[in-house]
C-alpha cells in the first residue's frame with residue numbers, strides 16, 4: 131500500500147465558527163493495542179458514526195478509527211443545512227431506476243432530514259437543531275422554471291413544500307435579490323460540529339469504541355478477517371467500512387479517484403444586533419441558491435450570519451475567496467456592510483460523476499459509501515444508517531450498491547476543475563443577466 135497522507139488543521143480551520151461554539155467532544159484516545167470487533171469503521175464523520183450507531187443498536191461490536199478528531203472532515207466544517215433529497219429530482223430517480231426502486235430512493239432521500247431530527251430527538255443531541263425549512267431561491271429565469279417542476283414533484287409525493295415569489299419570498303429571505311424560490315419544510319439546521327460530536331457520544335454510550343488520532347495506514351486480509359493497522363495498534367474485524375469520503379487520501383486509492391474534490395469556503399459575522407438579525411431569514415430558514423457555484427447562507431443559534439460558496443480546487447484558499455463571499459453577502463443584505471467577519475474556514479466536498487452517493491463493496495467484507503455532492507448532512511447520516519442496517523442483517527433500508535468507477539482522466543482533474551469553475555462562474559453570471 132502507498133503511504134497515507136492525512137490532513138492537518140490549518141490556520142483557517144482554527145477560526146471556524148463551529149469550533150468556537152460547539153459543545154465539547156466526548157473524551158477519546160488513540161488506539162494503542164490490538165482489538166477485535168465485528169466491524170471496524172474508518173472515519174468519524176456522519177457516515178462512520180451513524181453506521182456505528184446502527185450497528186451498536188443491533189448489538190454488533192464496533193471500533194471507529196479516526197485520523198484526527200471527531201468531525202475533522204466535512205462533518206465538522208459544513209454549513210449545517212439539513213436538506214432532504216439528492217441532487218437529482220424525484221422523477222429523474224424514477225426514470226433512472228424504474229418506478230419501484232426509484233420511488234424507494236425518493237422515500238429514502240426524501241426522509242433523510244426527518245431521520246436526522248429524529249436521531250437528535252431520540253438521543254437528546256445538543257446541536258442547536260431546528261427543523262424550520264430550507265429555501266432554494268432561483269438565480270435566473272431558467273432556474274425559476276426548474277424549481278417549479280422540482281416543488282411539484284415533491285408535492286405530488288405529499289412533501290410539505292411550497293413555491294414562493296414576490297413579497298412573500300423577499301420577506302422570508304430578508305432580501306429581494308431573488309424573484310422566485312421554493313420552501314421545503316422537511317429541512318432545517320444544526321450546529322454541524324455539535325451534531326457530529328453528539329453522534330460520537332451516542333455511539334460511545336451504545337458500546338462502540340472510538341479512537342481518535344489513529345490514522346489507519348494499512349488494511350490487510352489475514353485468513354477470514356481484515357486488519358486495520360495504525361502506527362500503534364490494530365483492529366481485527368470481519369467487516370471494514372471506509373467512511374473517509376473527500377478526506378480519503380491514499381489508504382484505498384480507488385476511493386480518491388471515484389470523485390472530484392472541490393473546496394467549499396465559509397465566513398461568518400459576530401452575533402448581529404437584534405434590529406438587523408430580525409430582518410434576515412426571520413422564519414429561521416436556511417437557504418442555498420440554484421447557481422452552479424451556489425451560495426448557501428443562514429443565521430446560527432446566536433444570530434451570526436454565515437455564508438458559504440464553492441471556493442477552490444485545493445485546500446490553499448486565498449483571502450480573495452472570503453472577500454468574494456462577503457461581497458455576495460452585502461449585495462444581498464446591504465445592512466451587513468461594515469460588519470466584522472471574524473470567522474473563516476473551509477472543507478472538502480466530493481462530487482461523483484453521476485451526482486449520486488456511491489455505496490460499494492470494494493473487496494469481500496470491505497464497504498464504502500461516499501460522494502454526497504454537497505448534500506451530506508442528511509444523506510451521510512442516512513447512508514451510514516443504511517450500511518449499518520445492511521451489515522447487521524436488518525435490510526430495512528434500501529440503496530443500490532454498485533462497483534466504483536474512476537473519473538476518466540483523473541490525473542488531469544485540477545486544471546479541468548479550474549476551467550470548469552471559471553466556466554460555471556460565467557454561466558451563472560450569464561443566466562442572471564438573461
Ligand SMILES: Cc1cc2nc3c(=O)[nH]c(=O)nc-3n(C[C@H](O)[C@H](O)[C@H](O)COP(=O)(O)OP(=O)(O)OC[C@H]3O[C@@H](n4cnc5c(N)ncnc54)[C@H](O)[C@@H]3O)c2cc1C
Nearest residue numbers: 173175176177197203204205208209211346477505506507
Ligand atoms: C464547507 C462545506 C459545507 C458543506 N455544507 C453542507 C450543508 O450545508 N448541507 C449538507 O447537506 N452538506 C454539506 N456539506 C457536505 C457534508 O458536510 C458532507 O457530505 C458530509 O459531512 C460527509 O460526511 P462523511 O462522514 O462521509 O465524511 P467526513 O465528515 O469528511 O469524514 C471523513 C473522516 O475520515 C477521516 N479519515 C480519512 N482518512 C483516514 C484514515 N486513513 N484513518 C482514519 N481516519 C481517516 C477524516 O479525518 C475524516 O474525519 C458541506 C461540506 C463542506 C466541506
